């Protein structure tokens with residue numbers, strides 16, 4: 001990072017990812033990068049200011065569990081309506097599986113992500129209304145060891 005001043009770094013991050021966004025993305029690692037980008041892009045204007053980037057990173061590295069879970073929730077809540085629906089979860093899980101599958105799970109079958117999504121909703125959607133709220137997400141993650149491990153897995157991906 002030496003040699004980069006704040007504004008330069010912000011421009012670099014923004015420009016690099018904007019170029020990625022403009023290409024038609026296939027379902028590979030860049031798809032997950034796209035979602036990560038949106039999560040960092042707190043103002044939702046298609047570019048990440050250096051400040052957004054540092055704030056996001058330091059939260060992920062040093063934040064409380066609650067803060068990390070909130071950040072992850074916002075990563076999954078693609079349209080930012082405050083709920084995670086099945087379509088959003090499917091998109092994210094597929095993006096992660098597609099990225100990791102190439103390196104970690106060569107034998108993964110196509111329907112595994114869907115099973116992951118089903119299991120996710122069974123655990124998290126406490127009131128069975130078809131969407132997961134932040135509170136449902138936080139409670140379910142904290143009470144479920146497997147989910148915490150998978151959170152750890154997702155963190156390692158980033």
Ligand SMILES: [Ca+2]
Nearest residue numbers: 077079081083
């Ligand atoms: Ca949503």
Ligand SMILES: [Ca+2]
Nearest residue numbers: 125127129131
């Ligand atoms: Ca619910």
